Amino acid sequence: MYYVYVIPIKMSTRRIDCWYADERKIWKWQPDQALVDAFRGKHMVRPEPVPSRETAPFWDAAKDGRLRLPKCETCNSFYYPPLPRCPTCHRAEMDWQDLSGKATILSWTRVHLPTIPGVKPPFTLAEISLVEQPGVTIVALVQEALAPNLITGMYVQIVFAEDGNYTFAEIAEVAE
Amino acid sequence: MSAPEDAIVFGGVGGSSVERYSDRSITAFALDAALDAISDAGVDVSDIDGVVGAPIATNPGALHVDGADEVSARTIVKGLGISNLAYAADLHKGFPTDMVVTAAHMLKAGECKYVLGVRALYNMRDVAYATGSGDKAFGSDQFVTPFGYMAAGARFATRARLYLEKAGTTREALYEVVALARRHARNNPYAIWRDKDVSFEDYIASPMIADPICRFDCDMPVCGAAAFVMTKRNLLSTSLTHAPAYLKGWASWQHPSKVFDHGRQRQDIDNCQLYDGFSSMIYEWLEGFGWCEPYTGWKFIKDGHANMDGKLPLNTFGGSLGEGRLHGMGHLREAILQVTGRAGKRQLANAANSLVHVGPFDMSSFVIVSSDP
Numbered sequence: 001m002y003y004v005y006v007i008p009i010k011m012s013t014r015r016i017d018c019w020y021a022d023e024r025k026i027w028k029w030q031p032d033q034a035l036v037d038a039f040r041g042k043h044m045v046r047p048e049p050v051p052s053r054e055t056a057p058f059w060d061a062a063k064d065g066r067l068r069l070p071k072c073e074t075c076n077s078f079y080y081p082p083l084p085r086c087p088t089c090h091r092a093e094m095d096w097q098d099l100s101g102k103a104t105i106l107s108w109t110r111v112h113l114p115t116i117p118g119v120k121p122p123f124t125l126a127e128i129s130l131v132e133q134p135g136v137t138i139v140a141l142v143q144e145a146l147a148p149n150l151i152t153g154m155y156v157q158i159v160f161a162e163d164g165n166y167t168f169a170e171i172a173e174v175a176e
Numbered sequence: 177m178s179a180p181e182d183a184i185v186f187g188g189v190g191g192s193s194v195e196r197y198s199d200r201s202i203t204a205f206a207l208d209a210a211l212d213a214i215s216d217a218g219v220d221v222s223d224i225d226g227v228v229g230a231p232i233a234t235n236p237g238a239l240h241v242d243g244a245d246e247v248s249a250r251t252i253v254k255g256l257g258i259s260n261l262a263y264a265a266d267l268h269k270g271f272p273t274d275m276v277v278t279a280a281h282m283l284k285a286g287e288c289k290y291v292l293g294v295r296a297l298y299n300m301r302d303v304a305y306a307t308g309s310g311d312k313a314f315g316s317d318q319f320v321t322p323f324g325y326m327a328a329g330a331r332f333a334t335r336a337r338l339y340l341e342k343a344g345t346t347r348e349a350l351y352e353v354v355a356l357a358r359r360h361a362r363n364n365p366y367a368i369w370r371d372k373d374v375s376f377e378d379y380i381a382s383p384m385i386a387d388p389i390c391r392f393d394c395d396m397p398v399c400g401a402a403a404f405v406m407t408k409r410n411l412l413s414t415s416l417t418h419a420p421a422y423l424k425g426w427a428s429w430q431h432p433s434k435v436f437d438h439g440r441q442r443q444d445i446d447n448c449q450l451y452d453g454f455s456s457m458i459y460e461w462l463e464g465f466g467w468c469e470p471y472t473g474w475k476f477i478k479d480g481h482a483n484m485d486g487k488l489p490l491n492t493f494g495g496s497l498g499e500g501r502l503h504g505m506g507h508l509r510e511a512i513l514q515v516t517g518r519a520g521k522r523q524l525a526n527a528a529n530s531l532v533h534v535g536p537f538d539m540s541s542f543v544i545v546s547s548d549p
Contacts, residue, residue: 047321049319081316081319107337109333109387110387111327125334139323168323
């Protein structure tokens with residue numbers, strides 16, 4: 001008995017960014033536009049999170065536009081990403097709580113390669129620290145309106161936006 | 177100097193060619209390097225009774241296929257026809273420095289007499305090296321890949337941007353690392369960027385990858401491998417034509433300063449091979465171990481202190497930025513060659529203790545390689 005496996009060739013395995021493609025392109029770099037366009041095409045959406053029992057409450061709340069994180073009541077500590085156990089007291093029971101989504105900017109980068117399917121470069125991602133518990137760090141994309149105005153330490157607001165089949169955190173200006 | 181009989185030593189070190197692309201497989205490069213190291217150690221394949229590797233392909237577009245972009249200890253053992261194996265280990269997400277420590281443990285436990293360490297890298301054709309991602313984000317990826325954090329050095333770029341801000345400087349600080357790498361690559365026959373200096377103007381004009389990291393701040397993906405043979409001093413081959421190198425320090429990621437707990441102090445270190453997968457990484461441990469004040473590492477390099485004739489010659493083979501991405505294996509090989517006086521045109525006048533760092537920032541590991549026990 002023979003099994004024939006048909007393995008689809010995914011766009012994501014193509015060299016779409018001419019990363020060190022050859023000697024000439026090192027000095028005069030040009031992305032392969034046809035491949036970049038295909039990469040951004042209708043088949044490409046942002047990678048869809050596959051939640052586990054530990055992370056599902058986060059993603060469920062995200063769909064409702066709420067930032068919800070697990071808190072260890074014993075240690076008075078929030079965790080992101082959600083963890084199976086509190087690393088301090090090792091308790092598995094977490095108390096899920098809604099947070100304000102208010103945070104401060106730690107750092108950011110503007111990315112010029114198409115590294116996220118469905119997101120057109122350049123885009124900006126940032127690391128932010130939650131006001132409820134500084135040190136809890138979240139990485140998310142920055143809204144384009146805010147991106148040129150980022151300052152280390154400035155206050156920002158986490159909002160949620162649908163992208164592809166999922167709802168992701170985004171970093172926005174604090175509303176006046 | 178009389179050494180303890182059971183001192184842990186590098187008997188041999190070796191490497192394959194380093195190429196941008198190849199029609200030879202990663203296994204071919206790995207076996208080239210392994211045989212070179214075994215020959216350098218003056219032993220036979222039949223003597224090898226331990227094998228250690230750290231085979232993971234670290235780029236986001238990696239296939240993770242044995243014989244394609246990774247090569248496992250099993251493949252090495254089979255490929256060399258090793259039949260005397262006592263123990264083999266592949267270290268998931270480990271570095272060459274971790275391979276050294278594991279090899280030392282295998283020797284100290286008495287399980288093995290000659291441990292072969294091999295690390296190979298491969299630049300796959302027709303694979304998006306830095307940008308691969310799937311339709312779904314499983315496990316820890318669910319908080320990472322939808323935000324592009326692990327791709328194209330983004331997570332290192334945020335750190336580099338903050339460094340430049342706190343240091344009150346600009347991309348010039350990153351250029352100093354790239355320029356140093358190219359200078360030192362001139363005398364490394366393996367180096368991809370040998371005799372290809374880069375001007376500040378060319379650097380600034382180079383395409384941005386993830387601001388402030390431009391193309392020249394990233395090491396070049398290559399096909400290549402390097403290897404070592406570790407043993408105990410009393411087991412060194414009688415046919416050895418060079419001095420052995422001694423392992424005189426090691427530390428894992430949580431307590432880096434423990435690298436100085438095994439017989440060598442920071443002030444004993446006369447050259448450093450610091451990991452430079454991205455240029456900005458150099459500053460972390462140049463400053464972290466106190467060779468210069470925080471946020472002044474770039475001045476240290478600019479002022480020439482990291483040159484071959486400087487206070488602390490740094491990445492004397494050109495680093496990954498000059499040689500190509502052997503993921504720290506080039507750093508380890510250079511340390512061994514320097515302290516055994518075999519670095520050719522780039523041999524330092526004083527190279528007794530070389531500190532090797534591999535890994536990003538606070539996820540690194542460290543060893544010290546010495547000429548004396």
